[in-house]
Amino acid sequence: MQIAMIVVILGLQLGPAWTCNVNRCYEEGELSKAANRKLTSHYPQPPEPHGVLAWDSPASCPLDLYVHYQQREARSLSPWRFVWKTMKDHYPSTYVEAQCLCSGCIVTKNKGVPEMSHDYNSVPIEQSRVFLKRELCDDGRKYYLKPVSVNVVVGCTCARPRIAS
Template sequence: MDMKEILIFGLLLVPVWTKCYQDDRELQEAAERKLMTCYPQPAEPPATAAPDSPASCPVEHFPQKSPQHLHDRSLSPWRYVLVTKKDHFPSTYAEAQCLCSGCILIQNKSPPMESHDYNSHPVIQSRVFLKKEPCDGGKKYHLKPVSVKVAVGCTCVRANTSS
């Protein structure tokens, strides 16, 4: 057998190794096992806002008295909102939303102000989720690893300038 034949043979075996699950309970249990053993998930921060609630830059409240969390102390503050994707495992996860378009500047003894010389920009991380996909015939499902880009925080960057 040459490499081409081995590759074709291997590709034909892949569907045989994909396990199809009959019901949602079995699928959920399999997803939890796979996530625990193959794709460990980060601890989810608690949601700090509803996804459709308006976000506002907290410059007038900055700095808060002894803020506990990094997202409250940042010069590019953010909040966490819950995102739900019914066909993914885990199906709900927290995603960061930047609260300011600019960045909060603190200069000398002046009150904090939002500067648009800088931009708040999300920090993106790729995470692996398991996606529920139909097997042949559509009555059973298998789990497919997919990469999803998730905003995990915000950072302050220089504003883009076009010449």
């Protein structure tokens, strides 16, 4: 009985010490290092697409240029381009997201000539990613890092159009 009581008392005393690191408050200058440590150890980030800075794709459907592109995002039947996004007060604060370029899908019919087909829709493919959001601590001067889930578009694909019932 005495051992159980000691365990309960120790648990009540040490519990806050074990859990306080979850919402640990950081000075503004410490945030970036703390965020990088947490992202590396708890929330590994996917690598950014290769060549994202080098490829400056048109913002419209590249039907006429379709056969000349070498990157997979442009060879797709539902091509996309990559754009940089910024989220203030988040770590990482910038990331790359895909943007669909066509409303329909590119198909090849007569003698392999590519054409736009609206029998299918170009739709985004989303992936859930964890970012760390900077939140103000109760003292009003320091910040803690709160994990938040964000759906990020990573590519586009063709799908049948939804039919309204």
